[in-house]
Amino acid sequence: MEAVALGKARASAFKVPTDAPESDGTLEWDSTTLVLVEIEAGDKRGLGYSYADDATATLINSLLAKVVEGRDAMDIADSWAAMLTAIRNLGRSGIAAMAVSAVDNALWDLKAKLLEMPLFKLLGAVREAVPVYGSGGFCSYSEMQLREQLGGWADDGIAMVKMKVGREPQHDPARAKVARKAIGDQVQLFVDANGAYSRKRALRMAQVFAHEYDVRWFEEPVSSDDLRGLRLLRDRAPAGLDIAAGEYGYTSWYFRRMLAAGAVDVLQADATRCAGISGFMQASALCEAFNLPLSAHCAPALHAHPACAARPLRHIEYFHDHVRIENMLFDGVPQPVRGALYPDPSRPGFGLEFRRADAERYRVQGGS
Numbered sequence: 001m002e003a004v005a006l007g008k009a010r011a012s013a014f015k016v017p018t019d020a021p022e023s024d025g026t027l028e029w030d031s032t033t034l035v036l037v038e039i040e041a042g043d044k045r046g047l048g049y050s051y052a053d054d055a056t057a058t059l060i061n062s063l064l065a066k067v068v069e070g071r072d073a074m075d076i077a078d079s080w081a082a083m084l085t086a087i088r089n090l091g092r093s094g095i096a097a098m099a100v101s102a103v104d105n106a107l108w109d110l111k112a113k114l115l116e117m118p119l120f121k122l123l124g125a126v127r128e129a130v131p132v133y134g135s136g137g138f139c140s141y142s143e144m145q146l147r148e149q150l151g152g153w154a155d156d157g158i159a160m161v162k163m164k165v166g167r168e169p170q171h172d173p174a175r176a177k178v179a180r181k182a183i184g185d186q187v188q189l190f191v192d193a194n195g196a197y198s199r200k201r202a203l204r205m206a207q208v209f210a211h212e213y214d215v216r217w218f219e220e221p222v223s224s225d226d227l228r229g230l231r232l233l234r235d236r237a238p239a240g241l242d243i244a245a246g247e248y249g250y251t252s253w254y255f256r257r258m259l260a261a262g263a264v265d266v267l268q269a270d271a272t273r274c275a276g277i278s279g280f281m282q283a284s285a286l287c288e289a290f291n292l293p294l295s296a297h298c299a300p301a302l303h304a305h306p307a308c309a310a311r312p313l314r315h316i317e318y319f320h321d322h323v324r325i326e327n328m329l330f331d332g333v334p335q336p337v338r339g340a341l342y343p344d345p346s347r348p349g350f351g352l353e354f355r356r357a358d359a360e361r362y363r364v365q366g367g368s
Contacts, residue, residue: 003073003074004041004042005070005073006039006070006072006079006107006110007039007040007069008040008069009039009040009064010060010366011037011056011061011102012035012038012057012363013033013035013054013056013364014033014329014359014363015031015054015362016328017030018030018031020140021140022138022140023138023139024138024164024166024167024196025164025165025194025196025197026166026167026196027194033052034049035052035057035099035102036048036102039068039110041073041110042073044110044114045110046106046110046111046113047106047109047350047352048101048103048106048276048302049105049302050099051299052098054365056095057366058365059090059096059099060102064083064086067082068107073107073111074111076104076108076111077278079103079104080100083103093251097250097251098273101273101274101276102272102276104275104276105302108123108277109350110349116348118343118344119343119349119350120305120308120345121345123309125309126308126310127313128308129308129337129342130304130307130340131315131339131340132160132316132339133159133160133190133316133317133318134150134158134160135161135162135190135298135317135318135319135320136149136162136164136319136320137161137162137175137179139166139168146163146179146182147181148182149320150179150183153318157338157339158187159339160189160217160315161179161187161188161189161190162189162190162192162217162317163176163189164191166194169201169205176191176209179213180214185214188216189213189215189216190216191209191215192219192220193205193222194220195220195221195222199229199233202229205221206218206233207238210237215241218237219244219245219268221233221243224246224248224258227257227258230243230263230264231262234262234264234265242265242266243263244267244268245263245264246264246267246268246269247269249269250274252274255267255269259286259287259290264292265293266293267283267287267293267295268317269294269295270296270299271299271303271306272298277305280296280310281309284313288311292312293313295317297317298319298322300316300317300326300341301333301350301352302350303316304334305350328358329354329362330353330354331355332344
């Protein structure tokens, strides 16, 4: 195939209010911002996105767009490396990494569209669908909201659900009891502390969660930067309770350090943060090297495709905020069928079409 030069790249930011107050063990929020990137080549337009501050769109429009425009749309690795060079003095993590992620994701969508194939086939599919776990159960929720959300997912055939813990640790066992009753005995219950617990409290809670409520997944029981603490939890947690972390990984070096420390049973990676699908597939390769499973963090409509190509992938997080936004602003969003997401093989790229008219009222900057 002849070279196809990348044309105009642009970023837009859309701030969508939550449908109710939300909080986890260490943070409260009332909105989520989608940063959308669109890149042209020939008669095709690729789209990618991240969930990040609108400053991410500013960085893309002021720097990264100029870095990728004019490069060969087929040579994603070239554009990816050039973007990483361009952000050297800004730092690899945080907003810079999320900006690279959004552009990289758009480049993959564009390449698949130019080749007229679904992205999961371009990446090399090893499965046709990936299980999801329903994720929400915010600390700000009442017991009724907790029951309705988690129980609703269970009734819809989703076999795993996750709730937030850690904001008021003294109430966490009672909330876990409510969740367990709502979902029944056949659905797996996960908890996520977002690093809110101390090591000793996390050890105590691991025993309570596992033995009294059959919790199978304990995410960030302590800070994800505390690799020794995570390793302590992994070594001492009851059998059958997986320790998970990694959602704040922006580089392959971060993932390698976490895996080398033996800190997790399951690594999490997020293609909207870890330098895009290119970085996500690096995380997948690292998991294979360490013989550990990988879980995709949030952004389920975006992760459905690379998840089908990542051999060690266990599941995708079906996060309430992102599910809501993706269904509000995109056509072609895959819906869970028997608890799994099936990318549409008849739609090229991600299979998503952005509904700009619906998004316009949320726009905070960029785009046209």
